[in-house]
Amino acid sequence: MNSQRAYPKSFSFELFPPKTEAAELALKNTVAQLRQINPSYCSVTFGAGGSTREKTFETVVSIQEGMGIACAPHISCIASTRSHIREMLDAYREQGIKRIVALRGDMPSGMLTTGELRYANELVEFIRQETGNDFHVEVAGYPEVHPQAANAEKDLLNFKRKVEAGADSAITQYFYNAEAYFRFIDDCEKQNINIPIVPGIMPITNYTQLARFSELCGADIPRWIRKRLEVFGDDRVTIRTFGIDVVSKLCRRLLEQGAPGLHFYTLNQSDATLAIWHNLGLHGNNPA
Numbered sequence: 001m002n003s004q005r006a007y008p009k010s011f012s013f014e015l016f017p018p019k020t021e022a023a024e025l026a027l028k029n030t031v032a033q034l035r036q037i038n039p040s041y042c043s044v045t046f047g048a049g050g051s052t053r054e055k056t057f058e059t060v061v062s063i064q065e066g067m068g069i070a071c072a073p074h075i076s077c078i079a080s081t082r083s084h085i086r087e088m089l090d091a092y093r094e095q096g097i098k099r100i101v102a103l104r105g106d107m108p109s110g111m112l113t114t115g116e117l118r119y120a121n122e123l124v125e126f127i128r129q130e131t132g133n134d135f136h137v138e139v140a141g142y143p144e145v146h147p148q149a150a151n152a153e154k155d156l157l158n159f160k161r162k163v164e165a166g167a168d169s170a171i172t173q174y175f176y177n178a179e180a181y182f183r184f185i186d187d188c189e190k191q192n193i194n195i196p197i198v199p200g201i202m203p204i205t206n207y208t209q210l211a212r213f214s215e216l217c218g219a220d221i222p223r224w225i226r227k228r229l230e231v232f233g234d235d236r237v238t239i240r241t242f243g244i245d246v247v248s249k250l251c252r253r254l255l256e257q258g259a260p261g262l263h264f265y266t267l268n269q270s271d272a273t274l275a276i277w278h279n280l281g282l283h284g285n286n287p288a
C-alpha cells in the first residue's frame with residue numbers, strides 16, 4: 001500500500017448529465033454545494049454507447065466555464081469509431097478540458113457492433129496517439145475484479161495494459177471491503193504499476209438502487225451491511241444515518257492507509273457526500 005502515499009491527494013465528484021430542465025437546475029445546486037469543499041475536479045459520465053454524448057459535453061462545459069471547477073468528461077469506446085472519438089477529443093481540447101476518464105463502456109441493449117476499439121487500453125492508446133500529453137487520462141480499476149474478467153490475474157494484467165498505454169491515474173469501482181482495495185494495490189505494486197489509484201466511493205442512501213447497481217457492476221455489498229439495510233426497508237433516515245457512518249469509516253481507513261484521495265459517486269446529490277466529508281474532518285482543507 002505504501003506506494004500510494006507518495007501521491008498528492010485528489011478529491012473528486014462524479015455526476016451524470018441531467019435529462020430534464022428540473023434535473024439541470026438540481027444539478028447546478030448540487031455542484032454549488034460541492035464547490036464549497038474545493039474539489040480537485042468533477043467528472044461527468046457518458047451514457048451507454050454514447051447516448052448522452054451531447055449532454056455530457058454541455059454539462060462538462062457548463063461546470064468548467066460556468067462554475068469554475070475543473071471538469072473531466074468520461075468517454076467510452078464501445079460501439080464507437082475512431083473518427084467519432086477524435087471529434088470528441090478535439091471538441092474537449094478546444095474547450096480547455098485537461099482531463100478525461102477513458103472507458104470501454106458496456107454494450108447498449110439492441111446494439112450489435114462492438115466498435116473499432118475493443119478495450120479501454122486501445123482507447124487510451126488512441127487518445128495518446130491523437131493528443132499526446134494534452135489530457136490527463138484516468139482509467140477504471142476493479143479491486144473486486146471486473147464482472148466479465150476471465151479471472152483476477154488476467155483482470156490485473158488488463159489493468160496494467162491501460163497503464164502501459166499511457167493512463168496517468170485510476171479511479172476504482174466502488175467497494176465496501178477495504179481489504180479488496182489494499183490487496184489490489186499490493187498486487188499492482190508487484191506488477192510495477194506506478195500510478196495513483198483513487199478509491200471510488202458510493203454513499204449508501206437507497207438500498208434497492210444500490211443492490212441493483214452492485215449486481216450489474218460486480219460490487220459486493222458485505223452481508224453485515226446488506227442484512228441491516230434489508231431491515232431498514234423504506235426508512236430513508238435510518239438508511240442515511242447508517243450509510244454515512246459505514247462509508248465515513250471506510251473512507252477514514254482508506255485515507256489512513258495511504259489512499260491518494262477519494263472519488264465520490266454522488267448520483268447528483270450533495271447531501272450524503274458532504275456529510276461524509278465533514279465526518280472525515282476534511283472540512284476547510286484545500287484538497288486540490
Ligand code: FAD
Nearest residue numbers: 045046074103104105119120140146148149155158171173
Ligand atoms: P476494460 O478495461 O476494457 O475492461 C473490460 C473487461 O475486458 C475486463 O473484464 C477486462 O479484464 C477485460 N479486458 C480488458 N482489456 C482486455 C484486452 N486487451 N484483452 C482481453 N480482455 C481485456 N460506463 C459507462 O458506460 N459510462 C461511464 O461514464 C462510466 N464511468 C465509469 C467510471 C468508473 C470510475 C468506473 C469504475 C466505471 C465506469 N463505467 C462507465 C463502467 C465501465 O464502462 C464498465 O465497467 C465496463 O464494463 C468496463 O469498462 P473498462 O474501461 O474498465 O474496460
